[in-house]
Amino acid sequence: MSIAKLEYGKTGRDHRRTGPDAVPGLDGIPGGKRLRVVHDHEKVDLPGAESAVRDLLLALGRDPSSPHLADTPRRVAESLAEMLTPREFDLTTFPNDEHYDELVLARSIPVQSLCEHHMLPFTGVAHVGYLPGERILGLSKLARVVELFARDLQVQERLTVQVASWLQEHLAPKGVGVVIEAEHMCMSLRGVRAVGSRTITSSVHGVLREDARSRQEFFTLTRGA
Numbered sequence: 001m002s003i004a005k006l007e008y009g010k011t012g013r014d015h016r017r018t019g020p021d022a023v024p025g026l027d028g029i030p031g032g033k034r035l036r037v038v039h040d041h042e043k044v045d046l047p048g049a050e051s052a053v054r055d056l057l058l059a060l061g062r063d064p065s066s067p068h069l070a071d072t073p074r075r076v077a078e079s080l081a082e083m084l085t086p087r088e089f090d091l092t093t094f095p096n097d098e099h100y101d102e103l104v105l106a107r108s109i110p111v112q113s114l115c116e117h118h119m120l121p122f123t124g125v126a127h128v129g130y131l132p133g134e135r136i137l138g139l140s141k142l143a144r145v146v147e148l149f150a151r152d153l154q155v156q157e158r159l160t161v162q163v164a165s166w167l168q169e170h171l172a173p174k175g176v177g178v179v180i181e182a183e184h185m186c187m188s189l190r191g192v193r194a195v196g197s198r199t200i201t202s203s204v205h206g207v208l209r210e211d212a213r214s215r216q217e218f219f220t221l222t223r224g225a
């Protein structure tokens with residue numbers, strides 16, 4: 001999946017903008033910069049998905065015309081569409097005027113995704129941290145970046161790498177690290193039926209990868225010590 005960039009606010013001039021063009025929460029902050037982030041998946045074909053679910057019910061030996069199941073194909077199609085569509089957001093960044101150079105870490109960001117092998121959910125938390133460079137990020141945006149990649153057919157390893165690489169590319173921090181802990185329904189409800197087992201993946205870049213102390217600090221903090 002690639003992610004489209006729609007627009008950049010003009011650095012240093014946003015604070016003078018007024019009227020319909022004004023950006024709430026960003027106007028008034030000199031040097032505030034925004035990047036509209038949208039996904040570029042094919043739009044979900046809802047009627048197509050609905051009829052496929054009807055066929056699936058038939059193939060599973062169920063009767064989709066029974067009153068109990070009459071609305072199920074539509075509901076399943078709509079819930080899959082929702083789970084595969086991340087919300088658009090503005091990636092707002094600000095100049096790091098205070099030269100803050102310690103780790104910024106958002107712990108326990110919810111992760112909800114669908115595994116691409118079974119189309120069953122995997123859920124858990126992400127810990128996302130970065131060492132600021134020239135710019136810092138609105139904190140809630142770390143959660144939006146996780147969602148951007150999680151609302152897809154995924155494997156946890158790729159999701160972890162995508163979040164870290166995307167932040168490295170778009171925020172250009174001195175370092176970035178992502179740890180995801182998740183339980184996979186395909187492991188807990190079927191197969192080995194390992195209920196409660198969590199899979200942990202990580203991806204680190206820059207100083208958090210190269211400098212042993214920073215790396216250790218990051219992983220210690222993600223464990224909640």
Ligand SMILES: [Zn+2]
Nearest residue numbers: 115117118186
């Ligand atoms: Zn799976």
